[in-house]
Amino acid sequence: MSRKIYIILSLLIVAAFVLTACGGAATEAPQTEPDAPAATDAPAAATDAPAAADKVTVTWWHISTAEEHKAVWQKLADEYMAAHPNVNIEITVLENEAFKTKLTTVMQSGEPPDIFQSWGGGVMNEYANAGLLKDITADLDADGGAWRNTFAPGALGVYAYKDQNYGVPWDMGMIGFWYNKDLFAQAGIDAPPTTWAELLEDVTKLKAAGITPIALGEGDKWPGMHMWAYLVTRLGGKANFEGALLRTGSFTDESFVKAGVMLQELVALEPFQDGFLGATYGDEATVMGNGKAAMELMGQWAPAVQKDNSEDKLGIGDNLGWFPFPMVEGGAGDPGDAVGGGNGFAIGKNASPEAIDFVKFLTTAEAQQALVAINVAIPVVKGGEVGMSDPLMVTLQQSLANAKYFQLYYDQALPPAMGSVINDSVQGIFAGTLTPEQAAQAIEDSAAQELK
Amino acid sequence: MQSLPAIPNIFKLQRGSGSPRRFQDNLVIFLFLLPAIVLFLLFVIYPIFQSIYYSLFNWKGFGPAVDFVGLDNFKNILKDKVFMIALRNGLLIIALSLFAQLPLSLALAVLVGRDLPGRVIFRTIFFLPYVLSEVIAALMWLFILNPDPERGFVNAVIMFFGGESQAWLGNTDLVLLSIFAALTWKYFGYHMLLFMTGLQNIPTEVEEAGRIDGANSIQNFFYITLPLLGSTIRTSVYLSVLGSIQQFILVWIMTKGGPVNASETMATYMYRFGFVRFQLGYGSAVAIYMFLLCLIFSLIYQRLTRQPDYLTGL
Numbered sequence: 109m110s111r112k113i114y115i116i117l118s119l120l121i122v123a124a125f126v127l128t129a130c131g132g133a134a135t136e137a138p139q140t141e142p143d144a145p146a147a148t149d150a151p152a153a154a155t156d157a158p159a160a161a162d163k164v165t166v167t168w169w170h171i172s173t174a175e176e177h178k179a180v181w182q183k184l185a186d187e188y189m190a191a192h193p194n195v196n197i198e199i200t201v202l203e204n205e206a207f208k209t210k211l212t213t214v215m216q217s218g219e220p221p222d223i224f225q226s227w228g229g230g231v232m233n234e235y236a237n238a239g240l241l242k243d244i245t246a247d248l249d250a251d252g253g254a255w256r257n258t259f260a261p262g263a264l265g266v267y268a269y270k271d272q273n274y275g276v277p278w279d280m281g282m283i284g285f286w287y288n289k290d291l292f293a294q295a296g297i298d299a300p301p302t303t304w305a306e307l308l309e310d311v312t313k314l315k316a317a318g319i320t321p322i323a324l325g326e327g328d329k330w331p332g333m334h335m336w337a338y339l340v341t342r343l344g345g346k347a348n349f350e351g352a353l354l355r356t357g358s359f360t361d362e363s364f365v366k367a368g369v370m371l372q373e374l375v376a377l378e379p380f381q382d383g384f385l386g387a388t389y390g391d392e393a394t395v396m397g398n399g400k401a402a403m404e405l406m407g408q409w410a411p412a413v414q415k416d417n418s419e420d421k422l423g424i425g426d427n428l429g430w431f432p433f434p435m436v437e438g439g440a441g442d443p444g445d446a447v448g449g450g451n452g453f454a455i456g457k458n459a460s461p462e463a464i465d466f467v468k469f470l471t472t473a474e475a476q477q478a479l480v481a482i483n484v485a486i487p488v489v490k491g492g493e494v495g496m497s498d499p500l501m502v503t504l505q506q507s508l509a510n511a512k513y514f515q516l517y518y519d520q521a522l523p524p525a526m527g528s529v530i531n532d533s534v535q536g537i538f539a540g541t542l543t544p545e546q547a548a549q550a551i552e553d554s555a556a557q558e559l560k
Numbered sequence: 561m562q563s564l565p566a567i568p569n570i571f572k573l574q575r576g577s578g579s580p581r582r583f584q585d586n587l588v589i590f591l592f593l594l595p596a597i598v599l600f601l602l603f604v605i606y607p608i609f610q611s612i613y614y615s616l617f618n619w620k621g622f623g624p625a626v627d628f629v630g631l632d633n634f635k636n637i638l639k640d641k642v643f644m645i646a647l648r649n650g651l652l653i654i655a656l657s658l659f660a661q662l663p664l665s666l667a668l669a670v671l672v673g674r675d676l677p678g679r680v681i682f683r684t685i686f687f688l689p690y691v692l693s694e695v696i697a698a699l700m701w702l703f704i705l706n707p708d709p710e711r712g713f714v715n716a717v718i719m720f721f722g723g724e725s726q727a728w729l730g731n732t733d734l735v736l737l738s739i740f741a742a743l744t745w746k747y748f749g750y751h752m753l754l755f756m757t758g759l760q761n762i763p764t765e766v767e768e769a770g771r772i773d774g775a776n777s778i779q780n781f782f783y784i785t786l787p788l789l790g791s792t793i794r795t796s797v798y799l800s801v802l803g804s805i806q807q808f809i810l811v812w813i814m815t816k817g818g819p820v821n822a823s824e825t826m827a828t829y830m831y832r833f834g835f836v837r838f839q840l841g842y843g844s845a846v847a848i849y850m851f852l853l854c855l856i857f858s859l860i861y862q863r864l865t866r867q868p869d870y871l872t873g874l
Contacts, residue, residue: 212835216621234838238622327730327818383707383727385819386735525837532820539732539820 162194166463167456169200169224171207174416176482184478188469195462204389205328215240220456222463226275227449228266229520230527235454241274242455247464248273255468263488266516267452275454276471279485281408282448282508283334283433283517290427291319291402300431302443304342304370307434311379314402321379323401325392326538329531330519335374335405336534337518338433338447339367345441346513353522355559359552360545363440368537368544370436375538385539393417399424405433407448408504412484430500432507446511449520450488522558529554608851614844621840633845643846646817646824649736653804653825656740657747662796665748666789669755670781683756687749694746698813701742705729705814729815732822739811739823746810747803751796758792759785794865801861802854826850 168185172178178201185197200221202210207225214220220240226232235241248256248264256264259276267275287300292310295317301307314321326332340349344363351357352364381387381395393410395401397418404410415423435443453467469475476492479485486505487493496502508514519527533550536542542550615633617625637643668686672679689697705728706712715725728738762785770784786793808827811817817828826846834843 209835212621212838216835216840218622234620235622238620240622327816329818381707382725383730385732386707386727386730386815523838525839528832528837535818536820541732541820 163196164194164460164462165196165198166223166460166466167198167200167221168466169202169207169211169221171202171204171225172484173201173203174412174484177412177479177484180478180482180484184470184475185466188466192462192465195466197466220458222456222459223453223467224456226267226452226454227517227520228275228277228452228454229449229516230523231520232267232274232454233269234524236269236272236274240457242457242459242464243272243274244276244455244464245271245273247468248276255471258471258473258489258491260488260490262514263450263452266449267454275452276467277450277452277488278471278476278479279408279452280448280450280488280508281486281504282446282511282514283338283405283407284504284507285403285405285431285433286396286410286414287403287429287431288396288399288401288424288427289429290424291399292429295319295402300429301434302431303434304339304436308374308377311374311377315377315379320381320395320401321377321403322381323392323395323404324380324384324538325387325389326380326384326535327386327391328389329535330517331389331392331404331406332538333519333531333534334447334517336367336371336537337515337530338405339370339436340364341445341447341513341515342433342436342441342443343367343370343439345439345445346515348440349515352555353559355555359555360548364548364551365544368534368547371534371537372540372544375540385535389413390417397423399427408450408486408501409484411500412482428500430503442512444507444511445513445515446508447515447517448508449517450486522555526551526554526558611844611847611851614841615848617841618839619841619844620838621834622838625841627841629841633842634849636842637845637849642821642824643826643829645821646826646829649824650805650807650826652736653740653743653807654801657743657800657804658797660740661744661748662751662793662800664744665751665796666755666793668748669752669759670785672752673756673759686752689746690749690753692746694809695813697742697746698810701738701745701810702729702814705738705742730819732819735815735819735823739814742810742814743807747800751800754792754796755789758789762788798858798861801857805850805854805857826853 170181172181182199185199189195189197211220211224215235215238218240220235232241260280263277263280264273266280267273267277285300291314292298292300295310295314297310297313301310311321324331340363343366344361348357348361348363352359352361381401384392390413392404392406393413394417396404396410397414397416411423411428414428415421418424432443433447435441453470455464455467471489473489473491473494476485476487476489477495480487480492480494480496480501483498483501486501486508487496493505496505515521518530521527522530530551533542533547536550537544537547614625616628616630618627618629618633619625672683672686676682692700703711704713705715707715707725707727707730709715709719709725712725712728714728719725726734729735766788767780767784770780775783806827807825808831811823811825811828812831815823817824817832827850830843830846830850832843833839833846
């Protein structure tokens with residue numbers, strides 16, 4: 109008798125277990141058809157029942173961790189929710205590297221957020237190719253292209269793949285040198301360098317004055333990669349890179365190797381702060397923001413991050429200056445050519461019409477002005493530049509506007525596997541473990557596989 | 561495996577095998593095990609086979625895997641210098657763990673296991689790092705090892721004594737040792753606890769007898785305590801080796817396997833390919849290698865250490 113009870117009991121436990129497991133799975137995959145009437149066990153029924161039917165939740169992941177910037181995004185979301193009570197916007201703020209990691213994981217499980225940070229280019233194309241993004245071409249073209257026409261076409265194009273749009277930009281800028289005027293003056297440098305040779309001279313002068321010439325977070329790899337990419341651009345120009353990309357040329361072409369050699373010349377001067385090979389971009393910004401290094405090569409977001417990472421949260425204020433990457437003597441590239449990129453939002457495949465409408469709201473001229481006011485974006489929407497007063501940002505925007513050739517960051521323009529190989533190889537040059545030839549060869553090997 | 565002589569009698573009281581009651585017993589056992597088995601199959605066995613499947617493809621991790629490449633991934637891994645660095649680093653960490661970390665833990669266990677004043681406090685202090693999450697430990701060590709002497713504790717101390725500050729995590733020669741220091745700090749408390757439990761199981765009579773027979777404390781330790789700790793040491797070595805092969809979190813947070821792969825472990829290598837380079841097929845193949853390595857080690861180790869324990873005869 110008691111044995112029977114045991115058996116029945118154990119069966120019950122097993123059944124409960126299996127059922128709970130199924131209940132759990134149902135919440136993870138919302139597509140599963142709800143079988144509400146059949147479900148007799150309480151937990152499963154509770155999870156199956158959809159919440160308030162009319163309430164739409166929009167998930168949004170952004171990487172603007174700087175306080176002011178985060179606040180602007182939050183304010184815009186709050187305004188939108190106030191105007192659209194049926195929409196609930198769930199914001200997840202992630203640090204850059206953490207974001208990339210987390211996004212990859214959700215992408216591989218096929219559940220992208222509705223709206224998320226994107227730099228366009230190769231990584232975005234990979235997602236689009238796998239059907240993980242929503243094609244918003246129709247939304248952009250609606251009403252005679254009302255939304256599309258608000259954007260600068262070049263910036264919008266970064267978020268298009270095979271003539272279909274999967275995202276929109278909210279910022280587009282370029283990389284250049286940010287420098288500490290005070291430290292330059294201390295080293296007796298009166299004007300920022302305009303050629304690579306001058307830059308090397310200035311580095312020597314700064315070293316002689318006991319100042320760390322360049323802040324670099326090479327542990328993250330991409331900060332140093334931009335230096336190499338700029339040298340390639342200055343040396344070879346547009347034709348060179350496009351040749352390698354379209355496979356009529358090669359990543360072992362002269363300018364790719366020579367860029368590595370020139371980088372070695374710079375590295376030989378030991379211009380970076382101690383431990384730069386293990387430092388992150390955050391460390392780099394901290395060194396700059398605290399006035400401990402004379403310059404850094406970084407994009408338009410640098411002043412905001414310097415400020416946020418500095419001890420007094422003020423950065424170096426008016427001491428900060430900007431100059432474009434110096435020209436290289438005898439290089440085929442135009443001194444005005446720009447390497448850069450910007451920030452945007454990609455739209456996940458499950459995004460609701462409300463999510464897209466919210467992105468429209470985030471890219472109005474007013475929203476752009478809010479970002480411009482705190483100096484975290486170079487506007488890409490017409491009318492967004494109103495109120496752009498920061499002289500450095502104005503200089504940067506003009507340099508960008510005058511660039512004859514605009515090169516999207518290598519690690520974003522190329523397929524992710526290649527971008528990663530480029531980052532790793534250039535780090536090898538910085539560490540002195542790879543020769544420029546070996547680095548170029550590693551990149552070419554990867555290109556041979558990825559750019560079929 | 562032999563049991564103590566008194567125990568089998570209890571089980572052999574009634575039912576022989578093949579009887580209906582025996583069957584019912586087995587059924588009950590099976591039913592009770594079922595939930596665990598289902599979970600085990602679903603979350604352990606199934607993913608292993610999934611990995612084996614994906615490792616045969618050139619697959620980016622999105623959508624269905626279609627580009628079948630056979631054993632190419634496995635061949636390419638063995639050709640990759642970086643994987644060899646990861647393998648070498650793994651072996652180095654294993655060696656350091658066995659010959660530095662475990663002896664240290666044992667020494668401390670013997671110390672705090674004795675009647676020393678304040679041993680409870682020290683026991684707690686030594687065990688504390690193990691309680692911390694690995695992420696927090698890694699972040700703490702990032703601060704401690706900061707190359708800027710104004711920010712990094714270790715460099716500040718070195719500078720204070722007139723030494724030269726070092727880029728612990730930015731120097732390809734130092735980085736693995738620095739990470740090992742953090743690993744030791746994190747895990748010695750755990751092994752210390754294992755050893756302490758082992759020590760408590762050794763009857764004091766045995767050591768007393770040794771002492772009466774004229775053994776000094778060093779002889780006592782090497783001829784009595786250490787042999788009697790055999791099973792604990794075997795467990796410790798086993799856990800330490802497997803942990804070293806799979807080491808990931810601390811390394812990834814502190815250096816991401818860098819600079820230039822100097823602190824790469826097999827796990828960071830796998831992660832880099834699976835999640836940074838979007839080559840999940842290749843990453844799966846790395847995982848299979850790691851799995852095989854652990855499996856082979858486990859089998860050999862169990863074979864090698866199958867001597868009976870002094871205390872229990874197990």
